[in-house]
Amino acid sequence: MLFSILSFILYACVHCLHRRNTTTQKEPIPDLGLPEGVLRTWAQYAPYMPVARYPPPPLGCALQRHGARWPTKSAGEDYKAAVDKLQSVEEYHDENLDFLKDFKWDFDSDALLPFGADQSYAAGSAAFDRYSHLVGKENVPFIRTAGSTRVVDSASNWTAGFVGASDNTIKAEVNLVIPESGNITLDDSMCPNAGDGDAESDKWLAIYAPPITARLNAGAPGANLTDDDTHNLMTLCPFHSLIERAASPFCALFTNEEFEAYEYFADINKFYGNGYGQELGPVQGVGYVNELLARLTGQPVQDHTQTNRTLDSSPDTFPLDRSFYADFSHDNAMVGIYSALGLFQEPSPLDPKAPDASRKWIVSDMVPFSARMIVEKVECVQHLPAPRKIFVRLLVDDAIQPLKFCGGSNGMCTLSAFVLSQGYARSDGDGDFEKCFA
């Protein structure tokens, strides 16, 4: 399970096409001694890398995922079991495995990694650079986070980055930590009947992993690795590299093509877990979308799903007068939110047996560690005194989303078309929320 940071910025800009350009800076690709192409096959364990160069216009709201973390406790146990099997072998027939003779498992679990804290800080700093015109001493960002420690740490590191970049002039702080046990729009914990994508991703595992498993077992006779072990060992490439901040020797056990197949496993798993392939996937993003609409329109939240009505009806815990909002959340919650909004739609459901190379549903582009969705409210006048028009623009990891569902042109919809397009959220998920419990 992963987390996401959701930062949300609202702002209006006049003459938005003439903005200063400090905001076009692209955050660097992390230097782990591995090619960017490889990092982009690491699915939800990829470090943050912008998908595109941020195109200058105007104003926004952003959604972001927590920074890189240690493996979760239970997943870490599975990874270790696979490593133990390899380490039980006396003699390797593949020199790429020799590092295991000295490898010691000393992994922590669940917590944010120093690398993740740094990427969160950098994201906060970049957000200030990009949106400093939206904030001021009397207009500080409103920041919420889901309650898991790694998400809270991501939010506070992000906030420290934001405040630091402002030379301490903007006294932002984390305003609200929302427990994940109650009503929450920043976690996917409120739909007990939702299924997961394991059956579908296992179909793909059974196709892509056997040749790799056979090769590993030939290199480590007697290890008896299974396909699940193989997938877990591949997962150690991203995790161990992010922990060491350098290419892990686990990466060299696999080819780039194999990592592309690894990426597809997560694409499938999330598509059928919280995405369009899961009947109760998109509904899990509805509460957040309704909060987003409230912020974009300045109207009280109208929602009967995951929102905490007590929190959302108070200006102390859900203000509507800010120009910048940041929320921090988990990756699966973000996938549900993307799907509720209508982002990353595919012409047909992902095929668990064959990747379509032209698909847009690629988890390392959607929810890498420190992933971010930014929603910008753009107010433009073309020729004064022409009436002002308000638009919405939406970026995921700096890639402008086409917003076809609201007739987007150049990635912008009018605010009213955007609001109209969100009928699924505005109807509380067309009855799907009830199916979460019925």
Ligand SMILES: *[C@@H]1O[C@H](CO)[C@@H](O)[C@H](O)[C@H]1NC(C)=O
């Ligand atoms: C903005 O971009 C232009 C052209 O790329 C450049 O000449 C100018 O120095 C930049 N301004 C700032 C403030 O960076």
Ligand SMILES: *[C@@H]1O[C@H](CO)[C@@H](O)[C@H](O)[C@H]1NC(C)=O
């Ligand atoms: C940043 O995250 C780390 C955990 O990785 C945490 O210990 C630290 O307190 C956080 N820093 C700030 C400024 O919140």
Ligand SMILES: *[C@@H]1O[C@H](CO)[C@@H](O)[C@H](O)[C@H]1NC(C)=O
């Ligand atoms: C809603 O938020 C209030 C205020 O933080 C809290 O006391 C309450 O337990 C929350 N309710 C639910 C159902 O999460």
Ligand SMILES: *[C@@H]1O[C@H](CO)[C@@H](O)[C@H](O)[C@H]1NC(C)=O
């Ligand atoms: C692998 O299987 C063989 C034959 O069943 C067994 O002797 C050996 O102990 C197994 N190795 C591991 C690491 O479980």
Ligand SMILES: *[C@@H]1O[C@H](CO)[C@@H](O)[C@H](O)[C@H]1NC(C)=O
């Ligand atoms: C929590 O959500 C449920 C389901 O929508 C709702 O019945 C309940 O009133 C909510 N509680 C609060 C405090 O918002």
